[in-house]
Amino acid sequence: MITDRVNQIARRVPNWLVYILGISPAGWFLYLGLTGGLGAEPIKSLEHELGEFALKLLIAGLCITPLRKHLGVNLIKFRRAIGVLAFTYVFSHLLVWLVLDVQIVSQIWADILKRPYITVGMVGFVLMIPLVVTSNNLSVRKLGVRWRKLHKLTYGIAFVGALHFVMVAKGIQIEPISYMLVVIGLLALRVPKKTLPLQR
Numbered sequence: 001m002i003t004d005r006v007n008q009i010a011r012r013v014p015n016w017l018v019y020i021l022g023i024s025p026a027g028w029f030l031y032l033g034l035t036g037g038l039g040a041e042p043i044k045s046l047e048h049e050l051g052e053f054a055l056k057l058l059i060a061g062l063c064i065t066p067l068r069k070h071l072g073v074n075l076i077k078f079r080r081a082i083g084v085l086a087f088t089y090v091f092s093h094l095l096v097w098l099v100l101d102v103q104i105v106s107q108i109w110a111d112i113l114k115r116p117y118i119t120v121g122m123v124g125f126v127l128m129i130p131l132v133v134t135s136n137n138l139s140v141r142k143l144g145v146r147w148r149k150l151h152k153l154t155y156g157i158a159f160v161g162a163l164h165f166v167m168v169a170k171g172i173q174i175e176p177i178s179y180m181l182v183v184i185g186l187l188a189l190r191v192p193k194k195t196l197p198l199q200r
Helices: 002-012 015-034 042-071 076-102 105-114 116-133 137-143 145-150 153-169 174-188
Strands: none
Touching: 002 076, 015 042, 015 076, 042 076, 042 153, 042 174, 076 105, 076 116, 105 116, 116 153, 137 145, 153 174
């Protein structure tokens, strides 16, 4: 079966390869920025590309459980790598905004407080910190069941990330709304179905 073949291939793929492939686009975006390939506003474009790719990785992470549950495709071994990469891109997105875009410390704090889309983005970033800190085997052993509960923050983070993208767009645009709908759909798949009582 195709599913068995996919699972066999996945088992042979080392996690380090996922990290290399996952971080490669960041280098490409940086190259485009330095060579004029990101248009007239390279800093804004770099900021956008990094943020959008982070959202794609969050969505990829949300896909893993439904793929296993509904299609039998087991990519669970890559979930940690995808999560760490998503945080890396979010952090890079934030750094570009802080260091290259705003630059003025007082303005940064003012923007966080006064601009809702930035406030939402910062909430998502802060929520990711405990997840990346506990993305190791020691934390899994120490926290036990609490680790699983903690990492359910991923659902909220993905939603907040999609909301941030919609708010940044400032108006009805197909791309950010499409991301939001995908995230909502993937979250809806996780809602437990109520079983109807048997009729006698």
